[in-house]
Amino acid sequence: MEFLIKCPECSASISNQSISCTSCGFPIQRPFKAVPPPLPARNNTPSIPINRNQKSKGAAVLLALFLGGFGIHKFYLNQIFLGIVYLLFCWTFIPAIISFFEAIILLFMNETEFNKRFG
Known part of the structure; x- marks a missing residue:
């Protein structure tokens, strides 16, 4: 079973099948720590710009x-x-x-x- 792990040196996501980090070359030791999938990004920007100084x-x-x-x-x-x-x-x-x-x-x-x- 293949899953992503986090490199302890640079925190890059790499495969659990790798023996070293593909980013920094740090050797990977066992047991593996799985990286949860990233949460979907939410777009919180309003479609209409809001002027906070505008008076009612x-x-x-x-x-x-x-x-x-x-x-x-x-x-x-x-x-x-x-x-x-x-x-x-x-x-x-x-x-x-x-x-x-x-x-x-x-x-x-x-x-x-x-x-x-x-x-």
Whole structure:
């Protein structure tokens, strides 16, 4: 019965009938150590490239509606300065009113324009 063994010197797979390694010439001693067959390779690459920094339009709209008075949607969209301004003036309720209109604007903005501005 012929099977593959692993060379103790270079770890190359060789036949158990060989008396020396075909790669490095190391003499093979008995008993043999069988090498399991290799596992099939899995292709884990996605078919569509994923941009980890891409923002979700739906999340931005929801943040603007529910937490917009505190400027959370501005922080989410990497507009840090405006987020701080909204946070400083949240007690006046003016940022809440502005963020309501911004949520409507974001809701009706198409995906390509949103990704171009905030992507």
